[in-house]
Amino acid sequence: MTKSDLVEVIYERVGLSRKEAAQAVDNVLEIIKDTLRRGEKVKISGFGTFVVSRKRARRGRNPQTGTPLIIDSRCVLSFKASDILKERLCG
């Protein structure tokens, strides 16, 4: 499923034009991104939670050359699926 498939499903089920639906999908994704960027988590009940966590800098290696290097501190995004979603995948 790509973004356009998603827009199509929404277009069929919500009273919006294709253009509005496409814009809205982009907007929703942008809102999620902007929120995460502020460091805030996004919780979609029945689906899952997106959380940003901060990783400290650590010493690592380039696995190809073996050269030691410092991996800068960075932010990583994780997604925790809701129990409802997991349940539905197993049902």
Add this chain to the structure above:
Amino acid sequence: MTKRGLIQELLLRQPGISYRDSESLVSVMFEAMTRELVTGSRIELRGFGSFGVKQRRARLARNPKTGATVQVAARRTPFFRAGKELRVKLNGPSTGEGGSSV
């Protein structure tokens, strides 16, 4: 931020649509994604990331509290991987690449 916040923020960014439409859009969107995952298909959202389903084999595990061995059935579990754009965006405009040599 929860679904409610998403619905309200969507209205601010797209004032042409009604509250009802905003509400149903958000729920239809995640419902459609859930259904797609239930069929076992991948979802790829450009600029955001991709969702998919992984198959986990049945395994023997232990109840950490009692130490009793339990059989865990095979199951499917969803995963998400952030897209490159989003991963970069989370680290602010200044930092991009992964590391510097010592």
